[in-house]
Amino acid sequence: xxxxxxxxxxxxxxxxxxxxxxxxxxxxxxxxxxxxxxxxxxxxxxxxxxxxxxxxxxxxxxxxxxxxxxxxxxxxxxxxxxxxxxxxxxxxxxxxxxxxxxxxxxxxxxxxxxxxxxxxxxxxxxxxxxxxxxxxxxxxxxxxxxxxxxxxxxxxxxxxxxxxxxxxxxxxxxxxxxxxxxxxxxxxxxxxxxxxxxxxxxxxxxxxxxxxxxxxxxxxxxxxxxxxxxxxxxxxxxxxxxxxxxxxxxxxxxxxxxxxxxxxxxxxxxxxxxxxxxxxx
Amino acid sequence: xxxxxxxxxxxxxxxxxxxxxxxxxxxxxxxxxxxxxxxxxxxxxxxxxxxxxxxxxxxxxxxxxxxxxxxxxxxxxxxxxxxxxxxxxxxxxxxxxxxxxxxxxxxxxxxxxxxxxxxxxxxxxxxxxxxxxxxxxxxxxxxxxxxxxxxxxxxxxxxxxxxxxxxxxxxxxxxxxxxxxxxxxxxxxxxxxxxxxxxxxxxxxxxxxxxxxxxxxxxxxxxxxxxxxxxxxxxxxxxxxxxxxxxxxxxxxxxxxxxxxxxxxxxxxxxxxxxxxxxxxxxxxxxxxxxxxxxxxxxxxxxxxxxxxxxxx
Numbered sequence: 001x002x003x004x005x006x007x008x009x010x011x012x013x014x015x016x017x018x019x020x021x022x023x024x025x026x027x028x029x030x031x032x033x034x035x036x037x038x039x040x041x042x043x044x045x046x047x048x049x050x051x052x053x054x055x056x057x058x059x060x061x062x063x064x065x066x067x068x069x070x071x072x073x074x075x076x077x078x079x080x081x082x083x084x085x086x087x088x089x090x091x092x093x094x095x096x097x098x099x100x101x102x103x104x105x106x107x108x109x110x111x112x113x114x115x116x117x118x119x120x121x122x123x124x125x126x127x128x129x130x131x132x133x134x135x136x137x138x139x140x141x142x143x144x145x146x147x148x149x150x151x152x153x154x155x156x157x158x159x160x161x162x163x164x165x166x167x168x169x170x171x172x173x174x175x176x177x178x179x180x181x182x183x184x185x186x187x188x189x190x191x192x193x194x195x196x197x198x199x200x201x202x203x204x205x206x207x208x209x210x211x212x213x214x215x216x217x218x219x220x221x222x223x224x225x226x227x228x229x230x231x232x233x234x235x236x237x238x239x240x241x242x243x244x245x246x247x248x249x250x251x252x253x254x255x256x257x258x259x260x261x262x263x264x265x266x267x268x269x270x271x272x273x274x275x276x277x278x279x280x281x
Numbered sequence: 282x283x284x285x286x287x288x289x290x291x292x293x294x295x296x297x298x299x300x301x302x303x304x305x306x307x308x309x310x311x312x313x314x315x316x317x318x319x320x321x322x323x324x325x326x327x328x329x330x331x332x333x334x335x336x337x338x339x340x341x342x343x344x345x346x347x348x349x350x351x352x353x354x355x356x357x358x359x360x361x362x363x364x365x366x367x368x369x370x371x372x373x374x375x376x377x378x379x380x381x382x383x384x385x386x387x388x389x390x391x392x393x394x395x396x397x398x399x400x401x402x403x404x405x406x407x408x409x410x411x412x413x414x415x416x417x418x419x420x421x422x423x424x425x426x427x428x429x430x431x432x433x434x435x436x437x438x439x440x441x442x443x444x445x446x447x448x449x450x451x452x453x454x455x456x457x458x459x460x461x462x463x464x465x466x467x468x469x470x471x472x473x474x475x476x477x478x479x480x481x482x483x484x485x486x487x488x489x490x491x492x493x494x495x496x497x498x499x500x501x502x503x504x505x506x507x508x509x510x511x512x513x514x515x516x517x518x519x520x521x522x523x524x525x526x527x528x529x530x531x532x533x534x535x536x537x538x539x540x541x542x543x544x545x546x547x548x549x550x551x552x553x554x555x556x557x558x559x560x561x562x563x564x565x566x567x568x569x570x571x572x573x574x575x576x577x578x579x580x581x582x583x584x585x586x587x588x589x590x591x592x593x594x
Contacts (some may be wrong), residue, residue, distance in 0.1 A: 015382075018384050021379065022386075025379065026394065029394055030393055051419075097298075098300055101297025101298035102298065105290055108291060116305065123313070124522060124568060125522065126522075126564070127313060128312035128316065129548075129552075129565070130312075130558050130565070134558075151304065154300050155300050185293040210399075217525060235404070236407075236528075249407055250408075253407050256404050260400065261400075275466050
C-alpha cells in the first residue's frame with residue numbers, strides 16, 4: 001500500500017464515496033417497497049397500534065390468504081390475464097403488419113399517412129374519450145372486456161413507429177431475393193421480417209403487457225360488472241371499502257406488483273433496449 | 282419489375298396498413314369531429330345533443346377568471362407540472378450520472394434504481410397513500426422527530442398558509458413525490474445518452490484543467506440537452522394527462538377542497554358523474570389548445586438551449 005501514489009489513493013477514496021452514495025440512494029428507492037412487504041406481513045393490530053414500527057411483531061402469512069379471498073383476487077386475476085393476452089396478441093399482430101406496410105412497401109400516400117400516424121400520437125386522449133365511449137356503447141361493447149381488447153387490433157402509433165424503425169434496418173436485398181423466388185408480400189412479412197424482428201416484437205409485447213396489466217382508466221370507463229373487473233380496477237375498489245385494513249391492502253398490492261417485478265427480471269434486456277430506443281431518434 | 286407486380290405492391294401497402302386505417306377512422310377521425318361538434322351542444326347521453334353555441338367556452342373563460350371549476354383544475358395542473366417536471370428531470374439526470382460511475386455492482390444499482398418504475402401505478406398510489414398518511418404514515422412518523430406539525434399530504438392543501446409548520450406539503454406535492462419515485466424510464470434514456478458521449482471530449486477538457494463540475498456543465502449537459510428537451514415536453518404532456526394516481530389518492534373526488542382536482546379528473550367527472558358531455562368536450566378542446574400552445578412555445582425557446590451534436594439549433 002505504501003507504494004500507492006497520491007492519485008491512486010484519491011481515486012480509491014472517490015470510488016468509496018461513490019459506492020456509499022449509490023448504496024444510500026438505492027436504499028432510499030427500495031425503502032417504500034420494503035415497507036410495503038413488511039406491512040403485508042404484520043398483524044392488523046400492530047399497524048394501527050404501533051404504526052411506525054419497522055419489523056412485524058410476528059409474521060402473519062395468513063394476510064395473503066385473507067386478501068386473496070377478500071378482494072377476490074383470483075377472479076380479478078383471470079380477467080387481467082384475458083385482457084393482457086388479448087391486448088398483447090392484438091398489438092403485436094396489428095402493429096407488425098402496419099409497420100411492414102410503412103417500412104417495406106412503396107405506395108402512393110405513404111408519407112402523408114405516416115405523418116397522420118405521428119400526428120395521432122400528439123392528440124391527448126381527452127379529445128377522443130367521450131365519442132369513443134358513446135360509439136362503443138352503441139356497438140354493445142359496454143361492460144365487455146372486448147371494449148378494451150378490440151382497439152388493440154387496430155394498431156398503436158407508438159409501437160408502429162418503433163417497429164417501422166426496426167424493420168427499415170433489415171437489408172432490402174433479403175426482400176428482393178424473396179420476391180424473385182415468388183414469395184408474396186405476406187410471405188416475406190411472415191417468413192423473413194417477423195423471424196428477424198423477434199427482439200423488437202418481444203419488446204413491444206412486454207410494453208403492452210405492462211400497459212394492460214396496469215390499465216386503470218379503461219376498466220373504470222367501460223366495466224360496471226364486478227365479475228369482469230381486472231386487478232388494477234378491482235384493487236382500487238378494495239381501497240375504499242378496506243381503507244382501515246392496511247395489512248390486506250399491502251398484501252394485495254404485493255401480489256399485484258410481483259408479476260411485474262418478475263417480468264422485469266426475466267425480460268430486463270428487452271425493456272432496457274425498448275426504453276432507450278424511444279429516447280434516440 | 283412488371284407493371285402488374287408494381288401495382289400489386291402498391292395495393293398491398295394499403296392492405297397492410299388497413300387495420301390502422303380502420304382505427305384511424307373510428308378511434309380518431311370520428312371522435313375528433315364528434316367531440317368538436319358536441320362542445321357546442323348540451324348533451325347528457327340520454328337525449329340527443331342540443332346546440333348551445335359557445336356557451337361552454339364562455340363558461341370555461343369565466344371559470345378561468347374566477348378560479349373555480351376549470352380554473353381551479355388548471356391552476357392545480359400547472360402547479361403539479363411546474364413542481365414535478367423539473368424535479369423529475371433533475372432526479373433522472375442525477376441518477377443516470379451516478380449509474381455511469383465505473384464501480385463494482387453497477388448492474389445491481391441500475392436494477393434497484395429502476396425497480397420502482399415497474400410498480401403498477403395503482404399499487405404505488407395505494408402504497409404512497411399509506412406512507413403519506415398524516416397520522417399513521419411512515420413519512421410523517423419520521424418527520425415527527427423534527428417538526429411538531431407534520432404535513433397533511435393527500436389530506437391537505439398547500440394553499441392554506443399556516444405559521445405552525447414550515448412544511449406545507451399537500452396533495453399535489455404528494456403526487457409529485459410519487460412521480461419522482463418512478464423516473465426510471467428517463468433515467469435509462471439519459472444513461473444511454475451519457476454512454477454515447479465521446480470520451481475524447483472529456484480527455485480534452487481534462488487537459489485544459491476542467492474539474493468534475495465544469496465537465497458536467499460544459500460537456501454532459503449540452504450533450505444531453507436534446508433529451509432534456511424531449512423529457513420536458515413529454516413530462517408536461519404526462520403530468521397534464523395524469524389521471525390514475527390523481528383518481529386513487531382522492532378516491533375519485535379531487536378533494537380535499539378540490540386541491541387535487543386536475544384537468545383530467547375534472548373532465549372525467551363532468552362527463553361521467555355530471556353527464557355534461559358538451560362541457561367536458563369543450564374542456565378537452567381547451568386542454569388540447571393549451572398543450573399545443575405550450576409545446577409550440579417550448580419549441581421556440583429550444584433554439585437557445587438545445588444542442589444537436591454540439592451545435593446549437
